[in-house]
Amino acid sequence: MLPKVFVTRRVPPDGLDILRKSGQVQFEMWDSDDPVPRMELLKKVKGCDGILCVLTEKIDAQLLEAAGPNLKVVSTMSVGFDHLSLDELKKREIRVGYTPDVLTDCVAELTVALLLATSRRLIEATHEAKTGGWGTWRTLWLCGHELANSTVGILGLGRIGVAIAERLKPFKVKKFIYTDVTPRPELANMIEAEYVSLDKLAEQSDFLAVCCALTPETHGICNFNLFSKMKKNAIFINTSRGGVVNQEDLYEALSTGLIAGAGLDVTTPEPLPTHHPLYTLKNCVILPHIASASYTTRNAMSALAANNLLAGLRGEPMPKELKL
Ligand code: GLV
Ligand code: GLV
Numbered sequence: 001m002l003p004k005v006f007v008t009r010r011v012p013p014d015g016l017d018i019l020r021k022s023g024q025v026q027f028e029m030w031d032s033d034d035p036v037p038r039m040e041l042l043k044k045v046k047g048c049d050g051i052l053c054v055l056t057e058k059i060d061a062q063l064l065e066a067a068g069p070n071l072k073v074v075s076t077m078s079v080g081f082d083h084l085s086l087d088e089l090k091k092r093e094i095r096v097g098y099t100p101d102v103l104t105d106c107v108a109e110l111t112v113a114l115l116l117a118t119s120r121r122l123i124e125a126t127h128e129a130k131t132g133g134w135g136t137w138r139t140l141w142l143c144g145h146e147l148a149n150s151t152v153g154i155l156g157l158g159r160i161g162v163a164i165a166e167r168l169k170p171f172k173v174k175k176f177i178y179t180d181v182t183p184r185p186e187l188a189n190m191i192e193a194e195y196v197s198l199d200k201l202a203e204q205s206d207f208l209a210v211c212c213a214l215t216p217e218t219h220g221i222c223n224f225n226l227f228s229k230m231k232k233n234a235i236f237i238n239t240s241r242g243g244v245v246n247q248e249d250l251y252e253a254l255s256t257g258l259i260a261g262a263g264l265d266v267t268t269p270e271p272l273p274t275h276h277p278l279y280t281l282k283n284c285v286i287l288p289h290i291a292s293a294s295y296t297t298r299n300a301m302s303a304l305a306a307n308n309l310l311a312g313l314r315g316e317p318m319p320k321e322l323k324l
Helices: 013-022 037-042 061-067 086-091 104-119 123-128 157-169 185-188 198-204 224-229 247-255 295-314
Strands: 006-007 025-030 051-055 075-077 096-098 152-157 175-179 193-195 207-210 235-238 261-264 283-284
Touching: 006 013, 013 295, 037 061, 051 295, 061 086, 075 295, 096 295, 104 157, 104 207, 104 235, 104 261, 104 283, 104 295, 152 157, 152 198, 152 224, 157 175, 157 185, 157 207, 175 198, 185 193, 198 224, 224 247, 247 261
Parallel strands: 006 025, 006 051, 051 075, 075 096, 152 175, 152 207, 175 193, 207 235, 235 261, 261 283
Antiparallel strands: none
């Protein structure tokens, strides 16, 4: 009998083709663009050897119990892994695949786009143009903040942070600074970034980009304490996970002018309900978690997730395995 696999969402074709052509698994897919209801998911994973999931599925003790003892591999089509209970997976010796690297360029590109949209107030500006606000050319109307001669801070320097800095450098950024649990000289040298404390990062950054993973240590790390140390002209950008930000504190910081603006690709919860106060702020640009959303990248993510799954089921090293 071939190993049994449940794919929790309709995944892009490249990954699907790999699973189909492998002849190595019998798989069932939740063939929808919307998440599988939890109760359904708990039924579907029963007896599975492998699960290919996306970031909306909580892979926790309850789900692992529902799957049962056959489960050997969980492969997530995401670089983030905060939806996976790593302790529970480790306890059961279940191997975990994820999709770093293939989305780095795409996420960095979107981060730069969001940064510019926020700092140069593009969303507000198109709205004004469309709705009659463009009465005439005015000297300080829709003025924003420019990257030239600025200091850019990166909270959590990994592959994505480096890729963002590489893209921002040609905008004549003066200085890159970063903070992380420990200095990361190899990555930092690639972009000549200086290691500073979190406080210094807040104090010195004209643009602050959050690029860290969501962990118990980073949960709510961007809070009033941080925002109150930032410059009034500072632009805050988050393309990591909503959980790193205390949103009430961010609302306060944005609405009282503690900082100039925020661009968020991620929120808590997701989707952020349409009545959320952050939507009422002109200086807050909110995107619906699209940083890795290019056809090329989403296909590459699905292919990598499929290859991780198949390798894991064969008992071989995965192309990208999360060390538990
Ligand atoms: C997207 O947020 C991902 O984790 O891949
Ligand atoms: C702007 O369009 C200028 O001419 O300065």
